[in-house]
Amino acid sequence: MNTEKTNAPAEQITYANILFYGCWGGLALIIVIYLIYITGILDPYVSMAKVTHYWALPVQNYLTDNNVPTGWGWLTLLNKGDFLNFLGIALLAGLTIICYLPIIFAYLKKNDRAYTIIALLEVIVLCVAASGIVGTGGH
Amino acid sequence: MASILLLAAVVWASNETGLAEQVTAQMAQATGNTSELPWWAWPAILIVFCFILGIIAVLAGVGGGVLFVPLVSGFFPFHLDFVRGAGLLVALAGALAAGPGLLKRNLASLRLALPVALIASSCAIVGAFLGLALPADVVQICLGATIIGIAILLLLSKNTARPVVTKQDALGMALGIQGAYLEPATGEIVEWKTHRTLPGLLLFIVIGIMAGMFGLGAGWANVPVLNLLMGAPLKVAVGTSKFLLSITDTSAAWVYLNQGCVIPLMAIPSIIGLMAGSFVGVRLLAKAKPTFIRYMVIGVLIFAGGKALLKGLGF
Numbered sequence: 001m002n003t004e005k006t007n008a009p010a011e012q013i014t015y016a017n018i019l020f021y022g023c024w025g026g027l028a029l030i031i032v033i034y035l036i037y038i039t040g041i042l043d044p045y046v047s048m049a050k051v052t053h054y055w056a057l058p059v060q061n062y063l064t065d066n067n068v069p070t071g072w073g074w075l076t077l078l079n080k081g082d083f084l085n086f087l088g089i090a091l092l093a094g095l096t097i098i099c100y101l102p103i104i105f106a107y108l109k110k111n112d113r114a115y116t117i118i119a120l121l122e123v124i125v126l127c128v129a130a131s132g133i134v135g136t137g138g139h
Numbered sequence: 140m141a142s143i144l145l146l147a148a149v150v151w152a153s154n155e156t157g158l159a160e161q162v163t164a165q166m167a168q169a170t171g172n173t174s175e176l177p178w179w180a181w182p183a184i185l186i187v188f189c190f191i192l193g194i195i196a197v198l199a200g201v202g203g204g205v206l207f208v209p210l211v212s213g214f215f216p217f218h219l220d221f222v223r224g225a226g227l228l229v230a231l232a233g234a235l236a237a238g239p240g241l242l243k244r245n246l247a248s249l250r251l252a253l254p255v256a257l258i259a260s261s262c263a264i265v266g267a268f269l270g271l272a273l274p275a276d277v278v279q280i281c282l283g284a285t286i287i288g289i290a291i292l293l294l295l296s297k298n299t300a301r302p303v304v305t306k307q308d309a310l311g312m313a314l315g316i317q318g319a320y321l322e323p324a325t326g327e328i329v330e331w332k333t334h335r336t337l338p339g340l341l342l343f344i345v346i347g348i349m350a351g352m353f354g355l356g357a358g359w360a361n362v363p364v365l366n367l368l369m370g371a372p373l374k375v376a377v378g379t380s381k382f383l384l385s386i387t388d389t390s391a392a393w394v395y396l397n398q399g400c401v402i403p404l405m406a407i408p409s410i411i412g413l414m415a416g417s418f419v420g421v422r423l424l425a426k427a428k429p430t431f432i433r434y435m436v437i438g439v440l441i442f443a444g445g446k447a448l449l450k451g452l453g454f
Contacts, residue, residue, distance in 0.1 A: 012248075
């Protein structure tokens, strides 16, 4: 039924396939890690009692009073149940960057300069956001 | 409506009647700083609440984030900083899950999404920092006003299934923003192209800032701009908008993540609950009465927006 005209371009299919496996893999990882966290298999860095108190307060109180790291500081606390969760979250949040990489090459191959530049700029924007190098501290 | 949802969540979450009473009392306090509930009660309530929210969001044709942020910030004891962080992750997860199917069926177009996403995601970073730098009560007031505005927009906007685009503009043509999809109901091939591409792209500056600032998915704004202004068919506008959120929300989500605004204990059950609800919602879509649900959601948004406004004003 589908004609050539309605077929999604090859780079769009590539993007979709990476997104599919990455998203569902990431969600499965998130659920498994969350179960590890709430069942207490790994001790949390910030106790459950403290979290339920501090989530009602501004983020700055939570960070300062509990000595919680910002940026990529969570990587140093992966042995703690609560911070292990950031592994799955980071995978989901980083998935778009991974999906963009092959389409940059696909557009480059097609000599589509405008979209190569757009895709390249998007990766830079997302990497800057992910790096945490812009902005300091919350209110 | 929100109270009914919360009550349903409580009943479902626990068989303990005492717990339900405690929850009701705490909900009444809305933002009580201390919780008498055991720690596991809130994730349990959130997962059920977000499951129901996910069903309603799909039936009403809105993203989960737009319901999640005002309702959870208004009726749960979480600070707005953490609600926005979780709201972005909720919207992001939903968009990531929907993306593959939409892209493969050509209902989301990379050629339309990529230029829009670059503008919106860059501006979402600015919005996220703006939201974190402004005092919480100011953000709460702006959020309330925006949510009420969204409700009015939903009430008044009359999207067009297939807008007539007689001539594609120069920018749209240069970027090759066009495509075709198969209409399954009729077997017809629907070809489309855009017009007014530049004003459409410029509007995504504002949309991106608002998405980042309030932690909302911005489907409510994406669809009218793509459909009514730029002339994309409604199905392509809705599909591309949903996919677009996976890119826009990524940039803002990283900002909130890096600033410590994500607490896994509350964010993860929200994501899981809302995604599970969305799956059920899609299956209920054929049987539901969308008009009734749409008006119900508009009512909830006005209520939640009003609550956020009052909270920001200190009432």
